[in-house]
Amino acid sequence: MKQLRSTFTYANVVATIALFLAVSGGVVYAASTLGKNSVKSKNIAAKAIKARNLASNAVKAKSLAANAVTTAKVKNEAITGGKVKKATIGRTDLAAGTLAGLQVAEVGAASVPGLTTRVPGGTPVPLSGTTTFTPVAGKSYELLTELRGTPTDADGAGEEPCNGFVSVLVNGVPVTGAGIWADTSGTPPFNYEPVGSGSTAIGLQTAGQVQTLSAIAFGSTGCSAATTGSLRAVVIELG
Numbered sequence: 001m002k003q004l005r006s007t008f009t010y011a012n013v014v015a016t017i018a019l020f021l022a023v024s025g026g027v028v029y030a031a032s033t034l035g036k037n038s039v040k041s042k043n044i045a046a047k048a049i050k051a052r053n054l055a056s057n058a059v060k061a062k063s064l065a066a067n068a069v070t071t072a073k074v075k076n077e078a079i080t081g082g083k084v085k086k087a088t089i090g091r092t093d094l095a096a097g098t099l100a101g102l103q104v105a106e107v108g109a110a111s112v113p114g115l116t117t118r119v120p121g122g123t124p125v126p127l128s129g130t131t132t133f134t135p136v137a138g139k140s141y142e143l144l145t146e147l148r149g150t151p152t153d154a155d156g157a158g159e160e161p162c163n164g165f166v167s168v169l170v171n172g173v174p175v176t177g178a179g180i181w182a183d184t185s186g187t188p189p190f191n192y193e194p195v196g197s198g199s200t201a202i203g204l205q206t207a208g209q210v211q212t213l214s215a216i217a218f219g220s221t222g223c224s225a226a227t228t229g230s231l232r233a234v235v236i237e238l239g
Contacts, residue, residue: 101142105133105235107213112147112229114217115164115180116154122216125166125231131213135205139239143168145198147178149229153222157185160222168198168233169214176200180229202235211235 107127114123135141151162161183167174178196185191205211215231 101236101238103234104141104237105130105211105213107131107215107231107233109215109231112149112164112166112217112231115149115151115219115227115229116221116223116225117219118221119219122167122218125215125217127213127215127231132210133235133237134210135207136237137207139237141202141205142236142238143170143176143198143200143202143233144236145176145178145231145233147180147196147229147231149180149194150227151180151182151192151194151229152224152226153182153184154224155184155222158222159185160220161186162223162227163220164223164227164229165196165218166229166231167216167218169216170202170211172214175202178231182223 107129109125109127112125114125117123133141145166145168147164147166149164151164153162154160161181163179163181165177165179167177169175176198178198179193180196181193183191202211213233213235215233217229219227
């Protein structure tokens, strides 16, 4: 026992403690006493930092290198309409054929007057909606018109059928129109047309010159008071 005690000198004990701290507690001590900005990139092993090591919202936009986020890194359907800045995507940013046409004007009348009377020059139709559009250089325009109603033959088997028509004008010039009609004496189903439509190019317009839509109804005494009609006209921008 005396011989064993003699081997535990002060130097032996200090050396043993120092070795223990070096391989265990010393590491913890060193980590806890690192100064600010002590750990550099070169001290971090490759792939050592995982997603779980990052605090929520830790990576900011300024931390990303230019062009760092590519299409392959974006989750499918991750970007929605709410993420896109207003007015940043134009027609030229879309693939050809994505948009068949752009609606630039739409007018309508829930009740078309003058379908049951014959008035020289027709009856003006009050329109609601977007009645004007401004042509753009390099674009072309088409006017679509629909007249929908309940044409009713006033004289039954008489000679005069019910024939109602609406002409749509651009800047006062008739461009297209649509009609409805009924003829009791005719052969079904060709004696009744409750929906009429028309489609035509507006023609070459002057870029920047405002165009205004208007409408005139042309009726006939062959239509009874039960005859009604509603109008819808749309201008489509192409090109």
